Amino acid sequence: MTNPIDRDALSELLKEPNAADAADVRHFALDLDSFDPSQKAEVAEWIRRQPVPVIGVGEDNRGFAECVDVQAENQDQLNQLVRAIEAQPKACAILVQVTRVTSELPTDSALIMESLGYGTLQGGEEFRDWLAGYREQNPAKSQAVVDDAVAVDRNESRLEIRLNSPANRNALSVSMRDGLTEAFKLVAMDRSIEEVHVWGEGPCFSAGGDLTEFGNMRDLAEAHRIRQARMPARYLAQQAHRYTFHLHGACVGAGIELPAFARHITATPDTWFQLPEIAMG
Incomplete structure (x- = not known):
């Protein structure tokens, strides 16, 4: 005790x-x-x-x-x-170190610090142990290819963005990440878009990162570079006042982290939130 x-x-x-x-x-x-x-x-x-x-x-x-x-x-x-x-002592230590610093930084700088902390953990033994256990319990399966992981529809000054991969619970895969980045960049560049509504198709808004893709990038410095170039939150945060996220079901990891940037959030009674990253090392 x-x-x-x-x-x-x-x-x-x-x-x-x-x-x-x-x-x-x-x-x-x-x-x-x-x-x-x-x-x-x-x-x-x-x-x-x-x-x-x-x-x-x-x-x-x-x-x-x-x-x-x-x-x-x-x-x-x-x-x-x-x-x-x-x-998970290392993951917990880096969590508090990053959180203390980012609370005092501008959003763009905080996102850089968060990415560096994330990359550090991905190179550690706690994450490697979790990943090995996950892969042992979840053998690799072929994933259904989704042509449009993100659907975008515009009606005059209103833009609707839908996470459109319900088969994998709208997990934030590379294709989902890139689709959201392009949609959020459009909002940042087009001032005639006055309101943006973001939804998730299927049983939940988003189950977070696509676990089938975890650990695939061996060059962690390159992974950090890609995150800085293709991070949806970077473009969302710039225009947060125009966004409303509509949540339902599971909102795990990135499934709540992205909505947290928005000015407005709605949620159905079945909505629940989870940040499981510490347990994953």
């Missing part, structure tokens, strides 16, 4: 420039209710220096929760978070 660090114990850790390295730990848990409001700036700066997740524990009525990476209100939530971190 993880015992959260109180204000007295933290006062000793504050003396160490890199407490995670000195203590050889994969995470820290802080007893938020033990701290004094006057310590907030000092604690926040200490957290930013740590290369591992910092969990806040407690109800925290002093505003410290906004400084930590994630908050646990009780011991059960803390134990669940610790198990996830211990299972």
